[in-house]
Amino acid sequence: MRADLDRTELADFLRRCRARLEPADVGLTAGSRRRTPGLRREEVAQLTGASVDHYTRLEQSRGSRPSRQMLSALARALRLGEDERDHLFHLAGEEPPRDRLGPTQHVRPGLLMVLDRLHDAPAQIFSDRGEVLAQNAMAVALVGETRPGHNVVRSWFTDPSTRTLFPPEDHETHSRIHVAQLRAVSAARPDDAQLGALVRELREGSVEFEALWTEHRVALRRAERKRFLHPVVGLLDLECEVLLSAACGQSLVIHTARPGSEAHEGLKLLRVVGVQEFGQRVK
Structure with missing residues (x-):
């Protein structure tokens, strides 16, 4: 049974x-005209994907009980540690997430801080099951905005539109890596x-996945090159660096390009395009 929601606290x-x-x-x-320290309500709403009105109601002790998905989004947006995340869930009358057998969905604040400071390189944080846990603005500009928890392995084998971001000749390599x-x-x-259910789902639903699974190839994702087909910038040939956090089953994946290369110029253009699109989206 869920506990009561403590709106005031x-x-x-x-x-x-x-x-x-x-x-x-x-x-x-930061922008201009900040009269008080801290984030604005609309910025927290933006980071969580919620409406400004919905978040404002929570801060004014008159909102409805937030969903577990919203609570997880708030924990990420406010850079809460695990104890603070649990406290947030308790105040909302919810039991904190417990996932002892798999990777935690809660990204460590320090890892998020690193992600936030990568302004000129697309970067995302993944669980080792393939779930997107966080992404920076450049990653949104490169691959589109992805809801937290979206599984890239599932979408690769079940949603053909996912593959349009990559040259056709690279598809087999991506499939094998996944x-x-x-x-x-x-x-x-x-x-x-959760991992077992994902594997069963893909073995039953994808002939390609089943064929590759029976080959029994094993490899953790490491540094590699990856090519993207962006609808505005065009082909981007990028270095893909993977920083593993074995303790929590998460990885920070960063895409970079050598200074002076065509890909480096493409990333600079992508940054401008991404900022423009983002500005149009939040108006």
Whole structure:
């Protein structure tokens, strides 16, 4: 049974967490005319994907019970540590997430801080099951905005539109990398129910996945080159650096280009295009 929602304490906690962060702490530009320290309500709403009205109601002790998805989004947006994340869930009358057999969905604040400071390189944080946990503005400009928890392995084998971001001649390589990564993680965590369900779903629903799975190739994702077909910038041949955090089953994937190269110029253009599109989206 869920506990009661403590609207007053929840509102106070949200206000205080918001006030202690500056825009630069979450990868945003400060802009002008800031009369008080901390993030603005509309900035927190932007980071969570919620409406400004919905978030404002939470801070004014008159909102409805936030969903578990919203609570997780708030924990990421406000850069909460695990204890603070649990406290947020308790105030909302919810049991904090417990995922002892698999990677936690809660990204460490320090890892998010690194992500926020990568202004000129597309970067995303993934679980080792292939779930997108966070992405910076450049990653949104490169691959589109992805809801937290979206699984890139599932979409690769079940949604053909996912592959339009990559040259056709690279598709087989991407497929093999996805399956080999999932094979390695499955062997390391045979009791991970979510991982087991994902593998069963893909083996039953994708002929390609099943064929590659039976080959039994195993490899964790490491540094590599990756080519993207962006609808505005065109072909981008990028270096893909993978920073692993074995303790929490997460990785920070960063795409860069050698200074002076065509890809480097393409990333600079992508940054401008991304900022323009973002500005149009939030108006």
